Amino acid sequence: MIIPPTDHQLEPKNWVKAYADYLYMYAITRINDEEQAQDLVQETFLAGLQAMGRFAGKSSERTWLTAILKNKIIDVYRKRSSGLKTQELTNAEGEVTNFFDEADGHWNKQNAPQHFGLDDYDPLQGKEFNHILKKCMEKLPALWLAVFTMKHLDDEPTDTVCADLKISASNYWVIIHRAKLNLRACLQKTWM
């Protein structure tokens, strides 16, 4: 049995070789922008060099660098959505808003859920509709997409998402709901 060393060491000379691709992949799946992802990898290494004195050796080098990158990604999320700060809960650009009748809250006929391919689709089996989902997700406002990514990719608890993105819990639920309504409608429209 190999006993792992209790104290991890930092070897910044090897960072690029050992972690650049991993960190780049980590960033790109979360922010979907190659150039920005590159910049973040660079910033992460440079910030890591600055912070070496504070490395306690309790986590692995990779975990430590990933944590730095993660904070930078959250900064990107915040920046991307800061334009929406005051209007995030009014109507987002391109958002469909007339799902329900204003008077009684009933589904409006043209936007109501109908049976379509999604119902029999097994996401674990096929990936052929991923491109439709991707397209529809790209239409969502940056803040909403950030919420979804943190929630589904990183399985972050609601409290963490709210704290990191600086949104209230009630806004969080409104965002989840609206994002879902819009995604569903977009899928139905594109898929059929």
Add this chain to the structure above:
Amino acid sequence: MGELKRIIYNCQQATFLIDKRMEGKITFRERIELRIHLIQCDVCKLYIKQSEKINEMIKSLLKTPTGLEILLDDTFKDELQVKIDTQLNKN
């Protein structure tokens, strides 16, 4: 219109609760109201199925690697190595 009556006929509120419930965060009262709504609302029942399916799809889309490994540009890596070495030599 009473509180209960509002939810019974209100699909907007019902779908809000459906999405919230998926994370297990609705009150007992909301749960009952939602159940009553769903007894008579097939459209919202369909919404539940589709909304769950969308969560699964998003998860699988985000978590599955794209197949091809996305690698960082080699020139960029080389430049980065130089930057790190320069920093290290300064200290």
